[in-house]
Amino acid sequence: MMDFNTIFRGALPNFTANGTGAAATNATGNTFSSGIMESLVPLLGSQFSPLLKAYMLFHNMAGSHLGLDPALIVTLFGIIWAANKLWRQLFMTVYTFVHTHFMSSITITNNDEMYIHMMRWLASQPRMVNSRSLTAESTSKSAWEEEDDSGIISAPISADGDGIYLNFSNQEAKSPPRFVPALGTHGFWHNGRYFRLHRKQESIFEEGGGSMTAFKDKEYLMLSCFGRSPEPIKHLLQHAKEQYYTDHHAHTIVKRPAPQNMRRYGGRHNWLQVSNRPVRPMKTVVLDGKQKIQVLVDMNEYLHPATPRWYANRGIPLRRGYLFYGPPGTGKTSLSFALAGVFGLDIYVISLQEPTLTEEDLSALFNSLPRRCVVLLEDIDSAGLARAPDASTDEDKAEETNEKDDRKRKKTETKEDWKVSDLARELKKQGGENEKKGISLSGLLNAIDGVASHEGRVLIMTTNKPESLDEALIRPGRVDLQVGFSNATQEQAKELFVRMYEADSSPVIRNPLRGSVQHSGKIITNGPAQPQGSNNTKIRDSSSDGFTSDGSTEVDDRSSAFTSPVKVNFGPGLDDDAGDMTPEQLDEIADSFAQKIPPGQLVSPAEIQGFLLKRKKQPIQALAEVEVWVEALVKQKASKTKVLKVQ
Ligand SMILES: Nc1ncnc2c1ncn2[C@@H]1O[C@H](COP(=O)(O)OP(=O)(O)OP(=O)(O)O)[C@@H](O)[C@H]1O
Numbered sequence: 001m002m003d004f005n006t007i008f009r010g011a012l013p014n015f016t017a018n019g020t021g022a023a024a025t026n027a028t029g030n031t032f033s034s035g036i037m038e039s040l041v042p043l044l045g046s047q048f049s050p051l052l053k054a055y056m057l058f059h060n061m062a063g064s065h066l067g068l069d070p071a072l073i074v075t076l077f078g079i080i081w082a083a084n085k086l087w088r089q090l091f092m093t094v095y096t097f098v099h100t101h102f103m104s105s106i107t108i109t110n111n112d113e114m115y116i117h118m119m120r121w122l123a124s125q126p127r128m129v130n131s132r133s134l135t136a137e138s139t140s141k142s143a144w145e146e147e148d149d150s151g152i153i154s155a156p157i158s159a160d161g162d163g164i165y166l167n168f169s170n171q172e173a174k175s176p177p178r179f180v181p182a183l184g185t186h187g188f189w190h191n192g193r194y195f196r197l198h199r200k201q202e203s204i205f206e207e208g209g210g211s212m213t214a215f216k217d218k219e220y221l222m223l224s225c226f227g228r229s230p231e232p233i234k235h236l237l238q239h240a241k242e243q244y245y246t247d248h249h250a251h252t253i254v255k256r257p258a259p260q261n262m263r264r265y266g267g268r269h270n271w272l273q274v275s276n277r278p279v280r281p282m283k284t285v286v287l288d289g290k291q292k293i294q295v296l297v298d299m300n301e302y303l304h305p306a307t308p309r310w311y312a313n314r315g316i317p318l319r320r321g322y323l324f325y326g327p328p329g330t331g332k333t334s335l336s337f338a339l340a341g342v343f344g345l346d347i348y349v350i351s352l353q354e355p356t357l358t359e360e361d362l363s364a365l366f367n368s369l370p371r372r373c374v375v376l377l378e379d380i381d382s383a384g385l386a387r388a389p390d391a392s393t394d395e396d397k398a399e400e401t402n403e404k405d406d407r408k409r410k411k412t413e414t415k416e417d418w419k420v421s422d423l424a425r426e427l428k429k430q431g432g433e434n435e436k437k438g439i440s441l442s443g444l445l446n447a448i449d450g451v452a453s454h455e456g457r458v459l460i461m462t463t464n465k466p467e468s469l470d471e472a473l474i475r476p477g478r479v480d481l482q483v484g485f486s487n488a489t490q491e492q493a494k495e496l497f498v499r500m501y502e503a504d505s506s507p508v509i510r511n512p513l514r515g516s517v518q519h520s521g522k523i524i525t526n527g528p529a530q531p532q533g534s535n536n537t538k539i540r541d542s543s544s545d546g547f548t549s550d551g552s553t554e555v556d557d558r559s560s561a562f563t564s565p566v567k568v569n570f571g572p573g574l575d576d577d578a579g580d581m582t583p584e585q586l587d588e589i590a591d592s593f594a595q596k597i598p599p600g601q602l603v604s605p606a607e608i609q610g611f612l613l614k615r616k617k618q619p620i621q622a623l624a625e626v627e628v629w630v631e632a633l634v635k636q637k638a639s640k641t642k643v644l645k646v647q
Helices: 006-010 015-020 023-044 049-065 070-102 111-121 231-248 289-303 308-314 332-345 357-366 392-411 420-433 441-449 490-501 559-562 583-595 605-613 619-639
Strands: 103-109 136-137 177-183 186-191 193-207 211-226 251-257 271-277 322-326 346-352 374-377 458-463 481-484 522-526 537-541 551-557
Touching: 049 070, 070 103, 070 559, 103 111, 103 231, 111 177, 111 231, 177 231, 193 231, 251 332, 271 346, 289 308, 289 332, 289 458, 289 481, 308 322, 332 346, 332 374, 332 458, 346 357, 357 441, 490 583, 490 605, 490 619, 583 619, 605 619
Parallel strands: 251 346, 322 458, 322 481, 346 374, 374 458, 537 551
Antiparallel strands: 103 211, 136 177, 186 193, 193 211, 251 271, 481 522
């Protein structure tokens, strides 16, 4: 019978025989090589000595105990290693050949929105989620996402406040992580076709000017499929994108300028999504119906795909600006959001008081807007826009005079007379010199309509003090339509009351504008720019099959998709004094409520909403308490105190 060594030797190439000799010489060979190894240990130093010792142990064990030729085993491992290398090389060559000649691929970088669409899609694929190599990402639900309330313990709260209150301390633990493919290569099937996904990451050195240099991780997704046409991948990407936006349907995405360190990467990094909230139904904004129609029609015509050509043929810059003015809490922001909802646009909110915002940043922000969107510049009057750099306020002048006096006084004093107050003043002065100057009026005008500024956007500026605005800011071309808001009329108070207490299960109001009431708001239009004529637009509420005006263009108010047919249950703890009130009864109570609101428009819709919210299931109680509340509110406003006696 042949022994193990003989079989191996027969299978291995000849050169191994020279080194190994016959099995009989094993012992001599082992002793010889052990001797060499031992003498090598001190020469190689402490770093390699454990390795050598381990090898010697293996050598002795294999040789003397197992009766195997150690050199033979080492050679065998060497051959396996070389074969593996060769196989890999061969595989890579064949794969590269097939990939180059028989496959198509598309690469996406994480700088692009497409990357997010694709990752979200992959995370939603059950096959992908069951892959063996995954990356887990933490997720948390936004305030508006539906959540399972089955585990929420609640019990009636007694009149003296005893009971079990809701507790959300472990809500984060309930949101499951999201799993996406890990770095590396994955394969998956979609619509009967095989796709390969290669996710890789590399660190690149980015120079941002000055000390702003840093290593940044950049990720790539390479999607490949068999065939010489990349069409299937394009379809897959389109599918992922549609899937992503299907989830966003009937939501308004709100974006704000990203932090300064992110903005330096430019492009989509300039803006950060801060919220994704359900669309605000247009009918929930209580406003003069004519005003609503006018803004809706104007915006609808401006956003029409035929409009850019119309503007271009006439050499008019493709921009539309709106000024919403009126007292605080009268619905300026609410209308902006409702408009974004009607037209399915994202809202980009900019605060000019943001301390890190420079004029260059503002231009970059305007230039990185998408083709169609709403840009909201809130409280434009409080932005402190300076017309001329040398315009100094009375305060500055007073300070200047004080400084002159100080200097005169100091001349008569010796250096030793310096006080702490002098030092503080000096420091303040130096600090002031380094302080950021803020955004000037010309900087803002440049961003809004400078030569390089973005076209296609809808700009909405809101203000409480229109009279304090610079004429240049609101001239036609920058502001094309002014919409005035005012405190609540009695009709508006009634509408707010009905909205608050109508059951969600009641039939939805078919027309978003019907039921809106007149108030003393004004509309001033600045200039024409109406390509399709102003009488051909229909505003359609998706809950409705009726239309409000004649014409051919339809606006789908997606907002109504949110009118739930289910009556909302707030849980125990709130007494419902409305019972099964009929719409007629509610209307009657609402009428009586409205009579108690002073007709002189002293109370804002926001104040009425706040009052009703505190009694959100008690319309009868609200009616009983409104008189006292109004009286206290009027008194408080007259005395200019901020503290409410009755809430
Ligand atoms: N006309 C209105 N119709 C319905 N709700 C309104 C109206 N006006 C105000 N509200 C309610 O009052 C709150 C504040 O409204 P909003 O922020 O739109 O007011 P604003 O005019 O933009 O105020 P500010 O000038 O202080 O920014 C919101 O919750 C909104 O629902």
